[in-house]
Amino acid sequence: MIFQLFAANVPVSERSRAFGYLISAGTVGQTVAALLTPHLYWSLAFYKFGALGIVWTYFWFAFYYRGSGGGFTDESRSKTIISLEAPSINGGGESEAPLIIGSSLKSSSSSFPGSGRWYRSWWTYAGLFLTGWPLWAIYIAHFAMNWSNYIIMQWFPYYLSRYLGADSRSLSLTAVPYIVNSIAGIGAGHIADSLITERKWPLLRVRRLMTAVGLAGAGLCMLTFATVRSLLPAVSIIVAAMAFCALNSAGHLANHSDVAPAHAGITFAVSNTLATIPGLLCGPLTAELVLQSSGRFGPVFVLAAAINAVGAVVYASQSSATPIF
Numbered sequence: 001m002i003f004q005l006f007a008a009n010v011p012v013s014e015r016s017r018a019f020g021y022l023i024s025a026g027t028v029g030q031t032v033a034a035l036l037t038p039h040l041y042w043s044l045a046f047y048k049f050g051a052l053g054i055v056w057t058y059f060w061f062a063f064y065y066r067g068s069g070g071g072f073t074d075e076s077r078s079k080t081i082i083s084l085e086a087p088s089i090n091g092g093g094e095s096e097a098p099l100i101i102g103s104s105l106k107s108s109s110s111s112f113p114g115s116g117r118w119y120r121s122w123w124t125y126a127g128l129f130l131t132g133w134p135l136w137a138i139y140i141a142h143f144a145m146n147w148s149n150y151i152i153m154q155w156f157p158y159y160l161s162r163y164l165g166a167d168s169r170s171l172s173l174t175a176v177p178y179i180v181n182s183i184a185g186i187g188a189g190h191i192a193d194s195l196i197t198e199r200k201w202p203l204l205r206v207r208r209l210m211t212a213v214g215l216a217g218a219g220l221c222m223l224t225f226a227t228v229r230s231l232l233p234a235v236s237i238i239v240a241a242m243a244f245c246a247l248n249s250a251g252h253l254a255n256h257s258d259v260a261p262a263h264a265g266i267t268f269a270v271s272n273t274l275a276t277i278p279g280l281l282c283g284p285l286t287a288e289l290v291l292q293s294s295g296r297f298g299p300v301f302v303l304a305a306a307i308n309a310v311g312a313v314v315y316a317s318q319s320s321a322t323p324i325f
Contacts, residue, residue, distance in 0.1 A: 020189025
């Protein structure tokens with residue numbers, strides 16, 4: 001839903017930083033929860049989460065308002081809305097999304113399932129979100145990013161303790177990568193928007209740059225991490241890896257609202273579902289690789305780097321910034 005709101009209400013010239021703040025806020029929440037929950041009675045953690053959700057829902061209904069046009073309600077901005085039906089093409093041949101997307105979303109979605117004119121069957125509706133390389137480029141990049149994230153989330157504390165001799169106090173350093181990730185995500189968003197608005201870089205080039213650097217950089221860090229044998233350098237490398245991962249918020253994660261502005265919420269739901277698969281596979285697969293490698297983690301980090309490389313190549317070659325529906 002939030003992706004849908006950003007697509008409808010945030011111009012492309014500001015969208016990278018919007019997604020940067022969004023993803024960073026989620027990382028902050030995870031970090032705070034990880035630090036506080038161990039000190040709470042187990043049931044209180046669930047009550048606290050539920051109470052915060054109720055409070056958030058109240059403010060949502062109290063303050064959220066969607067204009068009849070489905071986009072900007074500010075009159076000065078509404079005058080600059082560009083139709084989705086005529087995306088511009090830059091001189092380099094890269095397809096671009098309009099700099100501001102607003103009430104045209106309503107007309108663009110009129111031919112989508114549910115209008116009666118387009119609808120055929122539920123599998124046709126679902127098929128739109130599972131076909132086409134522009135979407136699969138996003139899905140694969142998201143999958144690759146999450147593979148590294150889950151490796152770090154699930155195995156980083158164990159690795160520090162088992163192989164680098166970290167004690168309980170040193171393990172508190174595992175929160176540092178997530179703090180840096182939040183800061184880097186915000187910074188990446190501002191840099192991406194600056195490249196679009198001030199340097200006049202094509203939108204697609206910025207999305208590809210942020211995703212490629214984010215995935216390739218994190219993959220390189222994973223390879224380097226496999227060679228480190230001391231605590232502080234290991235933590236520093238993982239901090240760098242999470243900083244690189246943060247660049248994806250201005251890359252493929254923001255790209256949902258470029259290629260599917262009227263249905264970004266659905267495409268992100270599909271992407272996030274596929275990107276949850278690493279969370280199911282990383283645990284048992286990592287354990288198996290370590291056992292088969294006589295206790296060595298090297299193959300685990302090599303595999304993560306390879307998956308990141310594939311994601312970067314696929315996204316850099318198959319992504320788009322043109323609305324496809």
